[in-house]
Amino acid sequence: MAKILRPDSKIKVNRAPQDNNQDFRVQVRHQGPWVILLIDKKPIPMSTPQAHKIGWALLREADDCIREANNGVLWAGHKANHSVIMTVNGTSLNVSAHKARQIAAALLRNSDPADDFQKNNRVKII
Numbered sequence: 001m002a003k004i005l006r007p008d009s010k011i012k013v014n015r016a017p018q019d020n021n022q023d024f025r026v027q028v029r030h031q032g033p034w035v036i037l038l039i040d041k042k043p044i045p046m047s048t049p050q051a052h053k054i055g056w057a058l059l060r061e062a063d064d065c066i067r068e069a070n071n072g073v074l075w076a077g078h079k080a081n082h083s084v085i086m087t088v089n090g091t092s093l094n095v096s097a098h099k100a101r102q103i104a105a106a107l108l109r110n111s112d113p114a115d116d117f118q119k120n121n122r123v124k125i126i
Contacts, residue, residue: 011050012087013057015065016094018080024093028106030114033121035107037088044088048111055107058084062100 027038035051037044046054065080067073080097087093095103 010087010089011044011046011054013054013061014085014087015061015082016085018083018096026093026095026099026103028103028110030110030117033114033117035110035114037107039088039093046107048114051107051111051114055104055111058086058100058104058107062097062104065097065100 024040025038029036029038031045033048034045035048037046037051061084062080065082065084069079069081082097084095084097084100085092086095086100086103
């Protein structure tokens with residue numbers, strides 16, 4: 001029988017007017033069955049479904065910010081008028097649309113090896 005683990009992080013993604021108050025460092029890695037979101041070296045473990053869900057939400061919000069500012073055109077060189085607000089356990093982080101796309105890509109990229117670890121080691125995270 002598989003061992004069942006459950007993370008307890010609450011993460012929300014919203015949009016807000018552009019704010020250039022970005023003095024934090026964000027890293028993403030996978031460790032065993034977890035996807036670890038590091039914000040200023042403070043780890044936030046996520047299950048692969050949660051990482052995938054947050055990654056897609058970040059990507060959608062960032063793309064909507066860029067499209068809204070550029071008459072519906074999404075292009076890597078375009079700038080956005082809004083930023084993406086990521087609320088993690090009650091703490092809000094204001095991230096530019098470009099940075100949100102990078103974090104989303106890292107979450108989605110790292111959720112695959114963590115999911116493979118679960119399949120190969122009989123660990124189920126819900």
